[in-house]
Amino acid sequence: MGRSPCCDESGLKKGPWTPEEDQKLVKYIQKHGHGSWRALPKLAGLNRCGKSCRLRWTNYLRPDIKRGKFSPEEEQTILNLHSILGNKWSAIATHLPGRTDNEIKNFWNTHLKKKLIQMGFDPMTHRPRTDIFSSLPHLIALANLKELMDHQLSWEEQALKLQSEAVQIAKIQYLQYLLQPTTTTSPQPISMPPCTSNNISDLEALNLLNSLSSIKDNIHQTPNPSQFETNNDINIQTLNESVPFACLPELQIPCSFSCPLDSENMFQASTMTVLSQGENSNSPHSPGFLTASSSSPTSSSHIIAPPLTDPMTTNNNSINNNQGDACSTSSSYGGLGLWPVDCLLEDPLFHEIA
DNA sequence: AAAGCGCGCAACCGCCGGTCT
DNA sequence: GAGACCGGCGGTTGCGCGCTT
Numbered sequence: 001m002g003r004s005p006c007c008d009e010s011g012l013k014k015g016p017w018t019p020e021e022d023q024k025l026v027k028y029i030q031k032h033g034h035g036s037w038r039a040l041p042k043l044a045g046l047n048r049c050g051k052s053c054r055l056r057w058t059n060y061l062r063p064d065i066k067r068g069k070f071s072p073e074e075e076q077t078i079l080n081l082h083s084i085l086g087n088k089w090s091a092i093a094t095h096l097p098g099r100t101d102n103e104i105k106n107f108w109n110t111h112l113k114k115k116l117i118q119m120g121f122d123p124m125t126h127r128p129r130t131d132i133f134s135s136l137p138h139l140i141a142l143a144n145l146k147e148l149m150d151h152q153l154s155w156e157e158q159a160l161k162l163q164s165e166a167v168q169i170a171k172i173q174y175l176q177y178l179l180q181p182t183t184t185t186s187p188q189p190i191s192m193p194p195c196t197s198n199n200i201s202d203l204e205a206l207n208l209l210n211s212l213s214s215i216k217d218n219i220h221q222t223p224n225p226s227q228f229e230t231n232n233d234i235n236i237q238t239l240n241e242s243v244p245f246a247c248l249p250e251l252q253i254p255c256s257f258s259c260p261l262d263s264e265n266m267f268q269a270s271t272m273t274v275l276s277q278g279e280n281s282n283s284p285h286s287p288g289f290l291t292a293s294s295s296s297p298t299s300s301s302h303i304i305a306p307p308l309t310d311p312m313t314t315n316n317n318s319i320n321n322n323q324g325d326a327c328s329t330s331s332s333y334g335g336l337g338l339w340p341v342d343c344l345l346e347d348p349l350f351h352e353i354a
Numbered sequence: 355a356a357a358g359c360g361c362g363c364a365a366c367c368g369c370c371g372g373t374c375t
Numbered sequence: 376g377a378g379a380c381c382g383g384c385g386g387t388t389g390c391g392c393g394c395t396t
Contacts, residue, residue: 007376014365014366015364015365015366015389015390016364016365016390016391017364017365037381037382038379038380038381050381050382051366051367051381051382051383052365052366054382054383055364055365055366056364056365058383059364059365060364060365071361078380085383087385087386088384088385089384089385090383090385101383101384101385102363102364102365103363103364103384105385105386106362106363106364107362107363109362110361110362110363
């Protein structure tokens with residue numbers, strides 16, 4: 001079919017807009033609204049095509065346009081949204097008030113894209129260019145547990161820390177899941193595109209990577225069991241050998257421990273489990289979510305990590321049904337610059353695309 | 355001082371989907 | 376149902392500006 005571009009008409013001006021033209025356009029739209037863009041130029045006394053007028057208005061003259069540099073928050077938002085939406089600039093722009101799709105697109109092409117490349121990420125897929133992350137979850141988990149054992153922490157501190165660790169592990173597992181080549185034996189929805197949601201930010205990944213340099217020397221040290229009152233369900237060695245970090249989505253990391261609850265030295269068991277794909281029948285969450293939970297007699301909480309399936313194909317109900325449960329303690333991992341899971345689930349975008 | 359170069363950004367272009375006739 | 380119209384979107388271009396050599 002096709003149709004000729006509206007600007008094919010001869011005699012219509014192209015190129016940069018003059019202040020006079022801007023003034024005419026603004027004046028007309030303020031008085032009459034834009035109405036039909038095709039008819040607008042004649043009515044406004046402009047020798048331009050309607051398309052040019054629309055672009056000039058939406059990208060430059062609109063009164064609600066925010067100009068100037070992008071803030072770090074905006075930058076992070078763009079990165080996160082781009083990892084989910086790809087080059088859907090208009091969709092991204094709806095989440096950045098005052099910013100136009102054109103501006104975001106330009107910012108991406110001139111700044112963020114290069115930044116990601118410099119960081120070793122493919123800007124289109126948000127995936128690392130190497131397999132450097134293959135051992136990341138393992139190393140971090142070991143390092144974090146080592147840290148737990150090295151410090152005499154209160155039960156509350158331990159619970160909080162473990163919960164935080166679980167969040168990280170879940171997120172990294174998700175990243176790792178995304179990093180898997182499509183030839184993996186893990187079942188994947190056919191509809192899952194090669195470049196999809198990556199809810200771990202790239203900056204975060206870099207932070208985590210950097211943090212490894214300082215902890216990697218310690219992770220193979222033999223732990224001193226006396227430093228940690230456990231029921232021996234976990235220790236570094238066991239974890240090292242048994243935790244199949246690299247075999248998502250079958251992964252399951254149980255780790256339970258006992259801890260002093262009060263002055264009477266009463267010990268109670270608590271559990272911290274990271275489940276993949278919500279396969280546990282007891283899980284209150286629908287399949288497709290990573291679940292990490294911790295509980296104690298005094299409190300219990302859990303987080304829901306991003307779905308393992310592509311959000312584009314995730315059933316709407318499954319998300320809504322979980323909204324009430326999404327009560328993570330984002331503060332426990334906010335310091336790492338992680339994407340708070342509760343924020344993700346509260347984000348209208350997340351539901352919009354689901 | 356001038357030429358070369360890279361960068362940022364406004365604007366253009368072609369295509370697509372929705373709506374109307 | 377087909378074609379025209381329209382608005383919108385994403386990719387690309389080209390110009391102006393500042394920095395470097």
